[in-house]
Amino acid sequence: MNYEEALEKIRSFRRFGPKPGLDRIRRLLGALGGPQEGLNVVHAAGTNGKGTACTLMASALTQAGFRTGLYLSPHVCDFRERIQVDGAMIPKDALASLAERVCAEAERMRSAGESLAEFEVITALAFLWFSRCRCGAVVLETGMGGRFDATNVIRSPLVSVILSISLDHTRVLGNTLGQIAYEKSGIIKEGRPCVCSPDEPPEALAVLRRVAAERRSRLTEASLSGIRVLSSGLSGTEMEYRGTRLRLPFPGEHQVRNAAAALAALEVLREQGWDIPPQAVSRGFERARLPARLEVLSYRPPVLLDGAHNPGGTAALAAALRHLLPGRKIVAVMGMMADKDVGAAVRNLGGLFSRVIAVAPPSPRAMPAGELARIWRSGGMPAEAAEDSDAALRRAASLLGPDSALVVCGSLYLAGEMRGKLLARLKK
Secondary structure, X not given: OOHHHHHHHHHOOEOOOOOOOOHHHHXXXXXXXXXXXXXXXXXXXXXXXXHHHHHHHHHHHHHOOOOEEEEOOOOOOOHHHHEEEOOEEOOHHHHHHHHHHHHHHHHHHXXXXXXXXXXXHXXXXXXXXXXXXXXXXXXXXOOXXXXXXXXXXXXXXXXXXXXXXXXXXXXXXXXXXXXXXXXXXXXXXXXXXXXXXXXOOXXXXXXXXXXXXXXXXXXXEOOOOOEEEEEEEOOXXXXXXXXXXXXXXXXXXXXXXXXXXXXXXXXXXXXXXXXXXXXXXXXXXXXXXXXXXXXXXXXXXXXXXXXXXXXXXXXXXHHXXXXXXXXXXXXXXXXXXXXOOHHHHHHHHOXXXXXXXXXXXXXXXXXXXXXXXXXXXXXXXXXXXXXXXXHHHHHHHHHOOOOEEEEEEOOHHHHHHHHHHHHHHHHX
């Protein structure tokens, strides 16, 4: 099995399992020898910000001298972004070899009438790689929710971290912040410490506090009070934390909140005896990289790429654009999934763009470009539909002037399709 065949095989598994639960992934991992056992895991859930927080924590741990695994989802451009050790993606030949082993066991289970989900297969593959690499620490991002997420087979994490909670995946997780918080709080384990993001919505925070108390888990509510922002702009945020100067390469106030949660989790690890010097945190934060999280691809003209797709994410994007691009005429290329809260995104971002070029992301779940453009126009915003991403970029480029900026947003699927094209255009 080569790399391309491995990806095709992994994608042959269904998106969701037949019913929620951890029995399938436990049986699969058991057949593979239990590679997750013995791993020192930092486990993160949340609606928004968990990818950033996980990347920051993993980078700091690597700089502190620990061989560190990082599991992210979804990927943006390269499937292997999901599985990294010390910032390096899993090699293609290693992924193919491990996929062959995992998929063989998954096929045996399927033949016995037990169908696995794609994410369960990928999670098992990641655990095998982290075990093979003898990682001293592993930072795991949940795929969706927490309680029944495949990553939740971890029985005793070093610390559980819950980032900002917002409305998303409501058909699966519930349609209130309290219900979603309960699903996310499934990663809080008996007697193990947990951390939550600053400024969690009151309804969500009440659930996190209750679950933590029930499970005798010490909850640290991360705070911004110990962080002094020195400067902020398109290149990121310079800040001071407990006497240490930190450079956060991700722009936007919301990323400071994500950093606060990551710093609080690293403090919990220090309390457990992990040697994480302030200088390692500083180097780790500065070297952290994550595509399509308000990623700045160009400064002249400003070109930003963002994958926010739920109410909390698009509200954070709107606040960041107001701060980062004042007085600019912002042209937006936007595409969204039809099952997302498109109305909330349009309300949050309304008034920021001089024109919207709507395009359908590469997914069967994509909202047609014409429908998205119509929703924008119904709110009084000039908007038009593009036939495809190339046409959208050509049209956007024709609208850019000396005081303009380009923002590509609405979906990580769209970001994945657009990122390479944007970088190629900017090199010309």
